[in-house]
Amino acid sequence: MSVKQQELEKSWQQYKTQQRKKNLYYAFLTVLSVVVFLAIWEAVVRFQLVNVRHLPAPTVIFQTFIEKLHSTVPDGNTLGQNVIASLQVSLTGFFFAVLIGVPLGLLMGWFEPFDSFVRPLFELLRPVPPIAWIPVVVVFLGIGLKAKATIIFLTVFVSCVINSYAGIKLTSRTHINLMKTFGAGTWETFFKVGVPSAMPMVFTGLRVSIGSAWSTLVAAEMLAAKAGLGYMLQVGRGVGDARIVVLAMVTIAALGATLSALLNTLEAHTLKWKEMR
């Protein structure tokens, strides 16, 4: 028995080493792709294949980044202030949209009368692009945090509802019947079977919508903002400073990737049970 266990332990260790090597290799590939991209970019600029005024090199962007950490030129904010302003807007909008949109989608997918009641309104509002709401939102909410967060809210809300709705509709009939034979009521079945079944789709919705929240941000910050990455980009464009524009873009990209990585971690943790291919 103990010999067998030792052998098992040994092959388990072997497997772990193997996995670690594999993970290291993948991490290397990930880093490599970014490095190659930056190297090509740098080379393109150094060999003057494009005008430096139009596209600054990564090294220059990095310098600008360091400067911008404390400089408020040209938009009146440091980079940190801009990042905080943008995060505040996008996360506020995102948070409220998830808080309302996910339960709404789940309930619509589960209770048919509720679906029939809510669906027409939802279907009518859905095709209106979030940016088209800007004039109306400005009239009612002005141009502050509330207004911009509302635009983000509208973007995220739609995909939260749709994905949760689709997710809970995929609940297996057998699972529902099983709960029925146990004597569970509709609500108990909803919480114990419907909601967990829908979770993978809900997370897909969140991942899609955190992306769109971030990309609508620039549009939302066109609302005469006083700070934010979109605003910084606008000002940079106004004064014709490509470094500021590209720095804003790079920062948006980096933050977007970070947020979606955080979401992936949360998903991996919540959906431990799910088979990943």
Next chain:
Amino acid sequence: MENIAEKNIDTRPIKVEVKNLTKSFGDLLVLDNLNFNIRQNEFVCVVGPTGCGKTTFLNCLTRILEPTSGDLLINGESADPKKHNLSFVFQEPSIFPWATVEKNIACGLEVKRVPKDEIERRVDRILDLMGLRDVRKAYPKDLSVSTAQRVIIGRSFAMQPDLLLMDEPYGQMDIKMRYYLEDEVIRLWKELGSTVVFITHNIEEAVYLAERVLILSNKPAGIKEEVIIDLPHPRDITDPKFIEYRNYITDQIKWW
């Protein structure tokens, strides 16, 4: 066959009464006036040709479908999943992928609001009986199909149901696994004293398991015949008497 049936008169109390059970979908009559009783702690197999309405029959028993007319009584009361303790092993995989093995086994008990310590006790017992102790914290994605099926069977026995219904639970298993799980079901049934209705189209399986076999006729399904299998468990499939039963039921079921 009939004289064997008369030899042993069953004295166990009647648990389930099926009275004039009829089910039709629109014009299509699927179940035609079924009448039979099941005794406490009895193991009944239902066999019949494919598509004769076996699953509809089970779905009526658990009230997934409402019978068109007739009724099903458990302990003299009309069956109601909220009141009675029913348990169903479906033909399709029905393990909850989001719950660990022990949570899967506990879920029916939670619905029934069984006290926590009692749930724990029963889950532990089932884990032991089914040899699932090592995987109690595992998720179904890490289990083999047959282990998952063992969890499902364990889950239904954990309910200590008034009536356990199994709908071709081993339809998709290879023969070795089937033999193994058939013995497992017999063991659990004996150990826990449950009342079992087991649906299958496999006649050998029916003869191997059942105390009594109900043969359904082709659609619309009615009860064609009841056969009492008067052999002790565990049974030997090469026993001439076993083969006699098997051939007899096969002859009765022939619809071609």
